[in-house]
Amino acid sequence: MAAARFFVGGHVQGVFFRASTREQALHLGLRGYARNLHDGRVEVLAVGDVQAVERLGEWLKEGPPRARVEHLERIAADDDEAGPTFETA
Template sequence: MAAARFIVSGKVQGVWFRASARDQAVPLGLRGHAHNLADGRVEVLAVGDEAAIDELAAWLRLGPAQARVDELERLDAHEDEAGTGFTIG
């Protein structure tokens, strides 16, 4: 089981980024969350198969049509950080 935390910068709040990330993550069998950060970025935690996390990461580089992703940072995470399912907040 793999885990990764992504910090997404750009025009990523108010453009359905978190819900769209969940819509991508759930069919991939990932659990975790997508949360807005106070500084305007979005944090995405993904736990599951490494290939599925890589697929989500490729989508995060683009985001939904209304978004503009300027930077995607990938950080190590631990699988215990995710609960069950994939939440947004």
Template sequence: MSAARFIVSGKVQGVWFRASTREQAIALGLRGHARNLADGTVEVLAVGEPAAIDALADWLGRGPPQARVDGLRRGQADGGSAPPGFLIG
């Protein structure tokens, strides 16, 4: 198991970004969360197989049709605190 933390910037709040991320993550067998941050970005924690996390990263770089992704930062994360399933916060 691997874990990664992503910060997605652009037009990513109010455009179904978190719900769409949850759908993608569940389809890839990942657990974690997607949540809005006060600065207008979205934080995503993904825990699972490295290839699945990479696939989610590719999707996060585009997002759903209503979104406009201007930036994507990826860092290491501790997956031990990730919830079962994939939550939206």
């Protein structure tokens, strides 16, 4: 089991980033969330299989077609922070 928190910066709000991230995370069997932050970034909490978290991290480097990711930060997280599924907020 792995847990990671990602902070994605660039042109990532208003381009279906959270919805696309949720789709990817559910496909990978991950729990957690994607939410907009007031500073224009998107925060993503991903909890699940180590390889699935890594694959989502790789996907977040590009995001959906209309996004322009300029910065991606990853920090450790606690797996108990995630609910039973992957949500957007």
